[in-house]
Amino acid sequence: MAQDSVGLSSDYQFWIQKLSVWKQASTLETQQDTCLYLPQFQEFLRQMYEALKEMDSNTVIERFPTIGQLLAKTCRNPFILAYDESQKILIWCLCCLINKDPQNSGESQLNSWTRGLLSRILAAFRSDIKEVDLFTQGLGYAPADYYPGLLKNMVLSLVSELRENHLNGFNTQSRMAPERVRSLSRVCVPLVTLPDFEPLVEALLTYHGQEPQEVLWPEFFGAVNEAFLLKKICLPVSAVLCLWLRHLPSLEKAVLHLFEKLVSSERNCLRRIECFMKDSLLPEAACHPAIFRVVDEMFRYALLETEGAPEVLAAMQVFTRCFVEALEKENQQPKFALKTYFPYASPSLVMVLLQRPKDIPQGLWHRPLKRISEMLKEIVEDETQGSSGGPFENWFLLAHFGGWADIAAEQLLTSVGDAEPPEALLWLLAFSSSPGDGPQQRAQTMVEVKAVLSHLGRLLRSPTLSAGNLLAAAEESREGDPRPPACQQLTRRLLLNFLLWAPGGRAMARDVITLMARTDEIMHEIVGFLDQTLYRWDHLGVDAPGSRKLARELLAELRGQA
Amino acid sequence: MDSLLQQLERFSEVLAVSRTTHVSTWDAATVRRALQWARYLRHVHRRFGRHARIRKALERRLQNQWKQEGGSGPAPALGLTNFQALGHCDLLLSLRLLANRALGDAAFHYLLQELFPGPGVPGAEEGTLQGSLALLARRRAAVHMLRSSAYRENPVLQEDSLMKTQAELLLERLQEVGEAHAEGPGRFLSRLWEHLPHNNFLKVTAAALLLPPSSPRHQEEESELGNPRRAGERGRELLHWLLGKSEVIVAFCRNLPAGLLTSVAGRHPEVSRVYLGLLTDWGRHLHYDLQKGIWIGTESQDVPWEELYGRFQSLCQAPPPLKDEVLTTLKSCKAQDGDFEVPGLSIWTDLLLALESGA
Incomplete structure (x- = not known):
């Protein structure tokens, strides 16, 4: 408490000075500076109120002899009065100064002075035009009656001026001068969250002058973005798109905001992640390549920073899915070439990856898989081909459409024991699980996978199928050496697929998983796998009631344990 | 009950x-x-x-x-x-x-x-007095900020926010008065006319007569409340009163800017008839000063030639029915005056010539 009041006192001095400099915020500089400090000042007012409400008015004056100046100056700064909840907190502070039963003239004086300030904020409004006052009073209206209407008319008038500007841009007569637009955007900073201002905010965002430089004030974008992210305003997608295209920091903040939400939400729940994604409007906005590239770049950094954390990977896949969906909804005839979204990738590869498995009969899935694998292999292993990026770039591209690699794993498992597993699928799996491997290591991984598959196939037909056997089949490497971690993860995934698809596997799924989940990390991996699989099946409309039921039950059980 | x-x-x-x-x-x-x-x-x-x-x-x-x-x-x-x-x-x-x-x-x-119970009181947010009062203070600050920075008075008077708001308030009140008093809002309007500054009152009246038949603000409320009366109808009563008070309608036609009157006349044929009548009346008061070669009035309250010309010119820029009506009136006045084609003999001839060369 003592610490707090020391902090408050030093802040107090700082703000008294600021308020004196700002005066009535009537110049460009003071407006600019006021806007910069609005949230901080509101926080200070809040702390001030918390301190004041514990004291009687005499103690307040003793502790803060200049409180009157502070509050009176605040009352004269329209930017502060207009911002968020500042006017309300200021009123609370003033209420603390009112003495219920003044004992001497000094106390009465203070009461009267405080009431004057309260009136100033609330009641005694006089517009600066005498005739208007006379007229409204003559009609018997109080300011409270016509304020909303007046503000609405003013906003609409400005909106139509901006629109006209927009339409007859070169007609200098009707044009709103750029300085005026700029000043309007500055005035809007504290007001963006006032519902009456929504049409004006939208008109400003979609307004483009003839000037080569940005006319709107950067803080305006910042304030709108902040309000949008905190859901304090509703804006149409088109306006949000303009905001993000015009102000890169706002876009970056929006993506980071989404990331933060994903990180703090429940782990391994793609349904919820999808809701967050759509709610953020980012997938829709990403239909504009410039926005897609920024978002994508940030996903790339997130992947690099987390060394390919499965959660980030899964989130990126959901994002891509939502983005593709939005793209299809938005334009039957694409406005932008695919190349503009994925400039470093081979266009034909992007085309194949973009195909939706849902649109292809399940029996033919092996065809696109084979193509994807071959194309990737050709690009990755041909070192002379520089134009389409290195292994990481191509893996990053594949990772967007990670569903294909999952389908590859499923295909291998559903046909286990029937025939030799196709090389193309093996390669695709090996590449997607460890893109940094050289050809030799990758061949090694393929051999391991093949061995696991054939082992599982043999077990399926043998009478000695047991949880222990199954786990051993997946975990014991062919030569007895421990496998690299990526390869271990891959074989775990194969085993999990086996448990869901093979009838014999389903019966002992619970036992195998209990044996398998030795660490929290692996437990999360299993939960993630089940969640992603169910999410993917839902979207593909995979009809496998037995597998689906089991996966759902397992997911519920494991979530309960985790 | x-x-x-x-x-x-x-x-x-x-x-x-x-x-x-x-x-x-x-x-x-x-x-x-x-x-x-x-x-x-x-x-x-x-x-x-x-x-x-x-x-x-x-x-x-x-x-x-x-x-x-x-x-x-x-x-x-x-x-x-x-x-x-x-x-x-x-x-x-x-x-x-x-x-x-x-x-x-x-x-x-x-x-x-x-x-102002302060923060953290259950339900203390929107919809309560604390919330409404804070919102009012915020709107007040917003109006102040807009007026002192980016907002400009609209040169087209009836589109100016302050005018429009006053006009909306006037019509709203008129409807209530009309329902309360059997004789309609006439007495109320006359009382306003006596007590309020005339210039602003006339401007607001013009703006009210020009409000779209149903301004959105009222439409919303009315459809919700099942009230069939529209701004247009309330405007009727205002118009009725205006035309019935010769002192007011003369001031209306004499003092308001030409463009505004043209708009009102274009919307309300009753006004255009009275307005044209007054204009021709004012024209008849002017005579031709041979020495100076211009039309001048004999008394100080006479409307100068420039103003008369300006008002006719504005009317002739209106869309067809009004424009035709104005020209027909001028031509018939000219015919009554002897249909001269030489300048300086009839003010109507001169006005028509000036309008032709000015157009």
Whole structure:
């Protein structure tokens, strides 16, 4: 408490000075500076109120002899009065100064002075035009009656001026001068969250002058973005798109905001992640390549920073899915070439990856898989081909459409024991699980996978199928050496697929998983796998009631344990 | 029902007293009761908003009171003039008490506690008095900021926000007065004309006559309330009064800017007929000064040639029916005057020539 009041006192001095400099915020500089400090000042007012409400008015004056100046100056700064909840907190502070039963003239004086300030904020409004006052009073209206209407008319008038500007841009007569637009955007900073201002905010965002430089004030974008992210305003997608295209920091903040939400939400729940994604409007906005590239770049950094954390990977896949969906909804005839979204990738590869498995009969899935694998292999292993990026770039591209690699794993498992597993699928799996491997290591991984598959196939037909056997089949490497971690993860995934698809596997799924989940990390991996699989099946409309039921039950059980 | 009407009557009295010095006798308990009343009536408003019979009864009672209040000033001092007003009667009462310096310290202290309970009080946000008062303060600051920075008065008067708002308020009030008084809003308008600055009053009247047939603000409320009257109809009554008062219509046609009058005349044929009549009348007062070679008036109140020409020119720029009407009038005046084609003999010939060369 003592610490707090020391902090408050030093802040107090700082703000008294600021308020004196700002005066009535009537110049460009003071407006600019006021806007910069609005949230901080509101926080200070809040702390001030918390301190004041514990004291009687005499103690307040003793502790803060200049409180009157502070509050009176605040009352004269329209930017502060207009911002968020500042006017309300200021009123609370003033209420603390009112003495219920003044004992001497000094106390009465203070009461009267405080009431004057309260009136100033609330009641005694006089517009600066005498005739208007006379007229409204003559009609018997109080300011409270016509304020909303007046503000609405003013906003609409400005909106139509901006629109006209927009339409007859070169007609200098009707044009709103750029300085005026700029000043309007500055005035809007504290007001963006006032519902009456929504049409004006939208008109400003979609307004483009003839000037080569940005006319709107950067803080305006910042304030709108902040309000949008905190859901304090509703804006149409088109306006949000303009905001993000015009102000890169706002876009970056929006993506980071989404990331933060994903990180703090429940782990391994793609349904919820999808809701967050759509709610953020980012997938829709990403239909504009410039926005897609920024978002994508940030996903790339997130992947690099987390060394390919499965959660980030899964989130990126959901994002891509939502983005593709939005793209299809938005334009039957694409406005932008695919190349503009994925400039470093081979266009034909992007085309194949973009195909939706849902649109292809399940029996033919092996065809696109084979193509994807071959194309990737050709690009990755041909070192002379520089134009389409290195292994990481191509893996990053594949990772967007990670569903294909999952389908590859499923295909291998559903046909286990029937025939030799196709090389193309093996390669695709090996590449997607460890893109940094050289050809030799990758061949090694393929051999391991093949061995696991054939082992599982043999077990399926043998009478000695047991949880222990199954786990051993997946975990014991062919030569007895421990496998690299990526390869271990891959074989775990194969085993999990086996448990869901093979009838014999389903019966002992619970036992195998209990044996398998030795660490929290692996437990999360299993939960993630089940969640992603169910999410993917839902979207593909995979009809496998037995597998689906089991996966759902397992997911519920494991979530309960985790 | 009777008790409800009584409550309404008593509260109206409280509201009327709330802005007088009588509140100096109020204590905390009086303030509490007054606020409770207001809250109760707000609840009534919410509860019976769609209940036509009760609404009608309440509205009739409000209007009776208004009528009784009688002819002291132009304005209904009461504040509660229609059913809608019940929806924010607590806000109205609060603002009056906050601004009334006669209210004692203890009562004022109590009022503040009631109005601003502070943060963290359940339901203390939107929809409560604290929320509405803060919103009002915020809107007030917003209007101030817009006016002092980016906002400009619109040169097209009827599109100016301040004018438009005043015009909307005028029509709104006219409707209420019309319902309260059998003789329509004529007496009310005449009283306004006597008490308010004429220039602004005329401008607002013009803006009101030019409001779109149903401005969105009213449309919303009316469709919700099942009230069939539109801004256009309320405008009729205003027009009727305007045309019936020769002093006012002359001032209207004489003092308002040419462009504004052209718009009003274009919308209301009745106005265009009277306006053209006045213009030709004014024209007849001018005679040709041979030495100077111009048309001049004999008396100071005569309309100068330049102004007459300006008004006709503006009318001729209006879309067809009005423009044709104006030209027909001018030509028939010219014919009556002998149909001369030489300048300096008939003002109508000269006006037509000037308009042709100016067009």
